[in-house]
Amino acid sequence: MHLPPLDVAIYPVTAMSRGTYISKPARRSSTTSSSSSSSSASSRTSITTIDFPSIQRVIRAVFRSSKITVQQVEVLQGYLHQVYLAKLVDSSCLVLKCPPAYNVRLLRHEKHLLETERKTLETLHEYTQIPVPQVLKYDSHGGALGTPFLLMSHVSGRxxxxxxxxxxxxxxxxxxxxxxxxxxxxxxxxxxxxxxxxxxxxxxxxxxxxxxxxxxxxxxxxxxxxxxxxxxxxxxxxxxxxxxxxxxxxxxxxxxxxxxxxxxxxxxxxxxxxxxxxxxxxxxxxxxxxxxxxxxxxxxxxxxxxxxxxxxxxxxxxxxxxxxxxxxxxxxxxxxxxxxxxxxxxxxxxxxxxxxxxxxxx
The missing domain is CATH 3.90.1200.10 (Aminoglycoside phosphotransferase (APH), C-terminal lobe)
Structure with missing residues (x-):
């Protein structure tokens, strides 16, 4: 099957609630101490620029409804990206991904991460039955957030x-x-x-x-x-x-x-x-x-x-x-x-x- 071609990351857990970013340690698992320190380092440098109201405005704009209310936002410990889990009042969740923090140095093959991820996920949704997040909105300019972002459905699981x-x-x-x-x-x-x-x-x-x-x-x-x-x-x-x-x-x-x-x-x-x-x-x-x-x-x-x-x-x-x-x-x-x-x-x-x-x- 010929297609035109397509990039995503990881979804671990840290938290912030309305308008305030509260860093909590991730749930401990069988991972090594080096990966644990890497996770905490990631959360330290993750997010400082995007506020709660901006995330809510973006989600309302995507769904074209002022009635959608974001109840809580958690900072997810992404490998490179700045990643958020937005929990809505109806208990559904959305994932918002933004480019890596400004102080994260990228390799040459990492320059087009969000764009590639968006195209990959759209292609997989169209041509396969693989359970991957669904792209809801991709904005290469950023709009209300002031930075490019990718809004996706949330796939639950450990x-x-x-x-x-x-x-x-x-x-x-x-x-x-x-x-x-x-x-x-x-x-x-x-x-x-x-x-x-x-x-x-x-x-x-x-x-x-x-x-x-x-x-x-x-x-x-x-x-x-x-x-x-x-x-x-x-x-x-x-x-x-x-x-x-x-x-x-x-x-x-x-x-x-x-x-x-x-x-x-x-x-x-x-x-x-x-x-x-x-x-x-x-x-x-x-x-x-x-x-x-x-x-x-x-x-x-x-x-x-x-x-x-x-x-x-x-x-x-x-x-x-x-x-x-x-x-x-x-x-x-x-x-x-x-x-x-x-x-x-x-x-x-x-x-x-x-x-x-x-x-x-x-």
Whole structure:
């Protein structure tokens, strides 16, 4: 199925009530202390510029009704965005997302997050049955808020990262199988160009996956150079360049959501232990399905839901090694741009070294 192409984030919890932002610690879970400190750091820098009346005005304008009343607004601990949960008097909820705080430094591939997310969610609603938030309003200028925003429906559920330690093996397998089926639905969508979502929708994408992927990797390397991050730049460029011809085997651009299977982006019903929603579509491109979330480390149940096991030999293995270098590079660089963002830099460096050594041995 050919489409024109498509970015989202996470929904954790902090609170503020009418007109006043009251920072409360997030509910503790099985996450590590580093992720906990990252969450608190996120809430500290999240929101200081948007007031309660402005949020209510925006919601009333969207629904064209002065009778809609926002009862409470909570600050959600987003990965990058400033995110709010607006609770209405009828008990329904809406999610408002704004760009990252002004003091958050972005990588090159993070420049068009809201626009990409909006297009991704609209596409998924139109062409799939995947449970994702519905876009209610996107304003690239901001209007009453004075900043771009994305207003969406709220998908209730607990993050998989919060409850994974309490799941049985059978419950986890069911969740993984569901995720595999959703990834299959994602990668069934195709476009006529490759690359970043906003460029593809503007018909400014690349005509080849080789060109698009090398541009993605080079952008990450330049981000690293800007921050003087220690990386094996020459080896990265040399070994990926040497094997880049295998990328030409990818002739159809598929929707690739790199973080779709991250435990923080999967919402689960606490009672039934079923997947009720997916968020975190801010890192979405059009390219090789093998780059997508779950492909590198999916479980048996995940691949059962996907319906196939990706090939691990020949040119497919070479491509997977190249994608490992890209993911590891982005993780390393992100830690230097945002030290409190979470993630294991040492593990990412080990993955990068392994992939480069394997590429060199081919």
């Amino acid at each position: 993050k998989l990262s919060e409850i994974s330690a309490f799941l049985t093996a059978s419950e986890r397998s069911t969740i993984d199988r569901t995720l595999g089926s959703y990834v299959r639905a994602l990668t069934a969508l195709s476009a006529t160009q490759f690359g970043m979502t906003h460029r593809v929708f503007e018909k400014k994408g690349s005509t080849s996956w080789r060109e698009a992927f090398l541009a993605l990797l080079e952008a990450a390397l330049r981000d690293a150079e800007d921050m003087l991050v220690t990386l094996p730049y020459e080896s990265l460029r040399y070994w990926v360049g040497k094997h880049a011809h295998v990328l030409e085997e990818v002739t159809e651009a598929r929707l690739v959501a790199l973080n779709v299977c991250d435990a923080q982006n999967v919402l689960v019903d606490e009672r039934t232990k079923q997947v009720v929603g997916l968020v975190g579509f801010s890192n979405v491109i059009w390219g090789d399905a093998l780059l997508g979330g779950g492909m590198a480390d999916g479980s048996e149940a995940f691949f059962a839901g996907l319906g196939e096991y990706p090939p691990r030999t020949g040119s497919a293995r070479v491509r997977m090694l190249m994608y490992t270098t890209y993911r590891a590079t982005v993780k390393i660089v992100t830690r230097h741009y945002r030290p409190h963002s979470g993630g294991d830099e040492l593990r990412a460096r080990r993955e990068l070294s392994y992939a480069l050594n394997e590429l060199a041995a081919l």
